[in-house]
Amino acid sequence: MDKNKEDIVKKTKVKMWAGLVFIVAAGLAIAIYFIFLKDTTDIEKVTSWKTYTNEVMGYQFQYPDNMEIVIDEPKREVDLKGPALSSGLRWPRFYIANYPGEEYRPTDEIKLKPWITEKLGFEEFAEDREIAGTTAVHVDTITNTHDDYIDRYYLLKKGQIFQIDILHVDGQKDWDIYNKFLDSFTFEITDESSVPNSNFSGVNTSDWDTYSDAVNSYSIKVPSDYEVALEQDNYVAFDSSLAESTDLSYMHFVVETRDTDLYTFQISILTNEQVSSDFEPVIEDVTIDSLSGKKITLKNELGETIIHNLVNYLGKTYDIYAGDSIADLLAAVVDNFSIDQFGDDVDITDTSLFQGKECVSHSDCGAYPCNPANGKCLIKDCLEDSECPAGVCGLHVTPVPYFCTTVDVL
Numbered sequence: 001m002d003k004n005k006e007d008i009v010k011k012t013k014v015k016m017w018a019g020l021v022f023i024v025a026a027g028l029a030i031a032i033y034f035i036f037l038k039d040t041t042d043i044e045k046v047t048s049w050k051t052y053t054n055e056v057m058g059y060q061f062q063y064p065d066n067m068e069i070v071i072d073e074p075k076r077e078v079d080l081k082g083p084a085l086s087s088g089l090r091w092p093r094f095y096i097a098n099y100p101g102e103e104y105r106p107t108d109e110i111k112l113k114p115w116i117t118e119k120l121g122f123e124e125f126a127e128d129r130e131i132a133g134t135t136a137v138h139v140d141t142i143t144n145t146h147d148d149y150i151d152r153y154y155l156l157k158k159g160q161i162f163q164i165d166i167l168h169v170d171g172q173k174d175w176d177i178y179n180k181f182l183d184s185f186t187f188e189i190t191d192e193s194s195v196p197n198s199n200f201s202g203v204n205t206s207d208w209d210t211y212s213d214a215v216n217s218y219s220i221k222v223p224s225d226y227e228v229a230l231e232q233d234n235y236v237a238f239d240s241s242l243a244e245s246t247d248l249s250y251m252h253f254v255v256e257t258r259d260t261d262l263y264t265f266q267i268s269i270l271t272n273e274q275v276s277s278d279f280e281p282v283i284e285d286v287t288i289d290s291l292s293g294k295k296i297t298l299k300n301e302l303g304e305t306i307i308h309n310l311v312n313y314l315g316k317t318y319d320i321y322a323g324d325s326i327a328d329l330l331a332a333v334v335d336n337f338s339i340d341q342f343g344d345d346v347d348i349t350d351t352s353l354f355q356g357k358e359c360v361s362h363s364d365c366g367a368y369p370c371n372p373a374n375g376k377c378l379i380k381d382c383l384e385d386s387e388c389p390a391g392v393c394g395l396h397v398t399p400v401p402y403f404c405t406t407v408d409v410l
Contacts (some may be wrong), residue, residue: 062184067092071303085170092177093167104161112137112156131155132185157187203332216257221336253322253330262312266294269308274300289339309334315369351379379403
């Protein structure tokens with residue numbers, strides 16, 4: 001082969017390889033676009049920004065004009081969602097919140113990271129960021145029920161803890177948008193006493209009335225301007241006679257009872273179809289009438305924050321709940337909730353007290369369950385588990401040897 005032909009062959013090979021590389025690169029670029037970028041809002045398409053002002057809490061920020069404010073509760077939270085992606089989820093997504101209670105209103109002298117670790121359980125932190133002239137603590141190890149990663153910022157302004165969330169829905173990210181959003185924050189709170197903790201700070205219960213439920217063996221104190229709105233065997237709802245006032249809306253609380261254990265009741269609340277999946281419920285230990293219970297804070301599908309207080313006594317679980325707009329009033333109701341417990345001088349494991357005793361609920365039967373089939377306390381003597389319908393001899397709320405005492409036998 002002469003020199004000219006060799007040069008032609010070499011040039012042809014070079015062009016072929018160059019063409020192949022171009023095709024592969026173009027294919028990769030198209031694949032990356034469809035896999036990662038197709039649903040992403042282009043920063044150039046955000047042509048204008050709106051301004052949100054929370055006059056109650058004294059802060060302001062900007063957000064893209066294609067986002068919608070889906071929750072706007074001035075004293076508590078603001079939730080913003082962008083347009084829908086092909087998955088049906090919405091992006092961008094921002095969430096701003098502050099919470100009631102004195103623990104979220106510490107002094108300015110506290111160290112924020114130790115406070116977050118102690119109160120909220122976060123131990124790993126990303127790099128701090130300045131927001132509104134204040135150092136904000138950055139937590140980036142959070143996911144929600146949709147497995148969306150969250151960049152969360154906590155900052156302390158004038159004695160109030162604020163939380164700002166950026167949710168990377170469906171893995172979408174655009175830090176040009178995120179940074180402009182964070183940089184736009186300003187706080188104009190001049191007096192921490194103007195920050196509302198609740199509509200009912202410093203509740204005085206001295207003039208409250210007492211409501212008693214003989215069937216379910218409890219009593220509570222109720223504000224004098226409240227009345228029973230609905231009353232059933234295991235459910236009573238109280239509404240304020242002032243509820244029509246625009247300043248006293250959502251003044252409604254409920255006491256519900258069920259013949260079940262606390263854990264089962266708790267699961268039924270958390271898995272209720274009306275509970276929003278966009279908020280991770282907060283579960284805390286509480287003491288109600290000297291008994292250990294649970295406080296559950298969650299959101300419903302309407303975006304309202306609901307606070308449940310659960311306590312169990314002898315097979316019956318009580319749930320005292322309301323919206324967080326009356327959080328302090330609800331706390332006072334819970335503090336004055338009293339269950340008609342057996343006295344210290346009564347041994348609830350003594351079968352002679354309950355053998356053949358007529359009952360309406362488990363609380364009538366000491367450590368034993370009530371059999372609704374015959375309206376009597378269920379006490380069956382046994383020596384082995386095999387003698388009991390449920391296969392358990394001597395286990396209920398309080399272990400009692402040699403008796404079938406489980407609700408499961410019903």
